[in-house]
Amino acid sequence: MAPRANWKGFLKIAEVSCPVALYTAASTSERISFHTINRASGNRVQREFVDSETGKPVPREDQVKGYETSPGEHIVLTPEEVAAAIPDSDKVMAVEAFLPCGEVDDVYFDKPYYLAPSDGPAKEAFVLIREGLARSKVAAIARTVLFRRMRTVLIRAHGNGLIATTLNFDYEVRAAEDAFKSIAETKIDPEMLDLARHIIKTKMGSFDPASFDDRYETALADLVKAKTEGRKIAPRPAAKREKVVDLMEALRESAKTDKAKAAKKSDRPRRKAG
Template sequence: MAPRANWKGMLKIAELTCPVALYTASSTSDRISFHMINRKTGNRLRREFVDAESGNPVPREDQVKGYETASGEHVILTPEEISDAIPDSDKTLSVSGFLDCDQIDKIYFDNPYYLAATEPTGLEAYALIREGMRKEGVAALAQTVLFRRMRTVMIRTHGDGLIAHTLNYDYEIRAPNEAFDDIPIRKIKGEMLDLAKHIIKTKAGTFDPAEFDDRYEEALAELIKAKAAGKTIKPAAKPAKAQVVDLMAALRESAALSAKSKRKTAG
């Protein structure tokens, strides 16, 4: 069954256009999810909005959005007012320019989508755009309304197609000094730096997503299977607490282990 498109419209570069669709490239639907259950009855629970002061349930028709302007004070917005404020969408992914992929810091990447041609009449234009971008080694920047918001999108080539990454706005990215200001500046040199470089070289590898297991999901699946079968659940062994060690000694030991591992692999 063909995947359901998240968005359909036109990809436009100057006067060149082709009909395209966006399809979710990543999904969490296969993750194990839980329902909230009443322990006494075994029945599922449902969420309900209640008035914070009276505690009474509020009917759906009386539920509106509000923005807090001061403590306990809100500007109320109706669905119609919000809808009218959303930019109109002409369903056009308009490319404003091209740039090197490395020009955009990956911290701005939001969600990835496959961008595919949707009609036979647009396949030639789609292929022309893809091959032109591949030949020049560039990505495209475009904007359109996605999910009721104006979004900036970076488009790059990927195999026989294109991938579109929605980008975070500048105001959505927190300043790095919030995390890094308390880290002292230290100069690392001499044997310590040489050992660190040696470890990095001996541990060099490539990225293969198939090699990385989601141990949390696997553990949950085993736990559910065991409980469903009525087996006794044994708690997992807790990892030993990390000991404070001499940094230079740890580097030397790590370098020796890395070199030994590399010799084994080569042999």
């Protein structure tokens, strides 16, 4: 079954525009999900909003949005006021600038979407835009209203289509200095750096997303299957606590192990051709 578009509109660069559709690129819908159950009756539990003072349930029609101005004091916003404040969507993803693909820090990346032409006649204009981005090795910054919010989008060539990644706003990204301020300047021994470089070199590889399994999801699936079949599943052993070791000694031991593995591989007899 063909995927359902999350949004349809027009991608516009200067005077060139084409109808496009936005599709979810990453989703958590395949993860195992649970319902909250009443242990006594086995029935599902429903969530209900209650008044924090009276404890009585509040009907949906009486639930409104409020902004806290001071402890216990709120200004109430009606659904009509909220709707009027949301910018109108003109269904146009207008490109404002181009920049090198690596220009935007990954910390600003929010959610990726696939961007594709929404009808046959649009393909020529779409391919023109895609090839222009790919051959120039640039990304496009665009703005549009998505899901009732004005969003900034980074558009990059990706295979036969485009990837449109919504970006976090500057006020949403916390300053790195707040997390790193406790890290003091440290002078590293050159020998330690050489050993670290050696270990990195021996561990070099390529990214294959299929090789990384979701151990939590797998464990849950095994547990659900075992319970369904009436089997008991053995508890997993507790993770071993890592010992605090001398950094230089740990690097040397790691380098020795890697060298031994490399030597073992080189000593293997090669098959003769023919």
